[in-house]
Amino acid sequence: MDPREEFLAWAEPALHAAEAALVTGDPSRRIEMWSHREPVSLFGAVGVSTTGWTQLEPTFRRVAARLAGGQDVTLDVMAFDVVGDMAYTAAIVRFTGTIDGSAPRPFALRATSVFRREEGEWKVIHEHTDFVSPEDTVPSGRS
Numbered sequence: 032m033d034p035r036e037e038f039l040a041w042a043e044p045a046l047h048a049a050e051a052a053l054v055t056g057d058p059s060r061r062i063e064m065w066s067h068r069e070p071v072s073l074f075g076a077v078g079v080s081t082t083g084w085t086q087l088e089p090t091f092r093r094v095a096a097r098l099a100g101g102q103d104v105t106l107d108v109m110a111f112d113v114v115g116d117m118a119y120t121a122a123i124v125r126f127t128g129t130i131d132g133s134a135p136r137p138f139a140l141r142a143t144s145v146f147r148r149e150e151g152e153w154k155v156i157h158e159h160t161d162f163v164s165p166e167d168t169v170p171s172g173r174s
Contacts, residue, residue, distance in 0.1 A: 038113045038146075041153060042120055046144065047106040054101025054126045058091040065091075066147060066154035076140055076160040077130060100135055101128035106142075116148040123163065139163035 032040070049060040065071065067084045074080040077094050081087060103126060110121040124140045145157040 034113045035111070038118050038153065039108065039111055042111065042118070042146070043106065043108055045153075046108075046120065046122065046142075047104065050106055050124050050126070050142075051101065051104040053091075053095055054098050054104060054128045056095050056099055056101075058095035061091050061095075062088055064155055066149060066156050068149065068154075070156065072157045074159040076162050097131050099129045099132075101126050103127045103137075118146040118148075118153065120144050120146075124160075 045060075045064060049064050052058070052060045065084075065087065069083060071084055071087055072080075072082040073087055073090065075090070075094065077097060079090060081090050105125045106122050107125075108120050108122045110119075112119060121141070121143045124142050125137065127135055127137050129135050130138075139162065140160045141163055142158065142160045144155050146153045147156045148154075
């Protein structure tokens with residue numbers, strides 16, 4: 032398997048599992064998947080944008096606390112590449128769930144993730160997510 036195929040074979044199920052857990056209120060897979068080394072950054076659709084691991088971990092926990100009842104999670108990788116010890120994915124994440132106690136409804140997010148290989152393992156170092164359509168947006172609320 033070439034490096035691109037190997038990366039995608041790992042990234043698709045890992046990202047899907049992390050998103051599926053997050054939308055049910057569990058940030059643990061996301062926390063495990065992210066680098067705890069600087070620099071790391073997040074520009075998130077649900078929650079604040081922040082940099083540094085000491086800010087990211089509590090942000091993931093707060094975002095997970097805002098989410099509930101996530102189900103029917105799909106992750107479609109639209110583009111990806113690997114260059115040495117860096118990689119990226121651009122994906123669409125879809126799920127049905129609630130944010131801040133709202134009625135359950137479908138959501139669709141564009142998610143671009145940047146990875147760095149650390150001690151032989153891929154770790155997310157940056158992510159940008161935004162809602163696919165304006166009607167999907169939610170107030171930033173508490174972060």
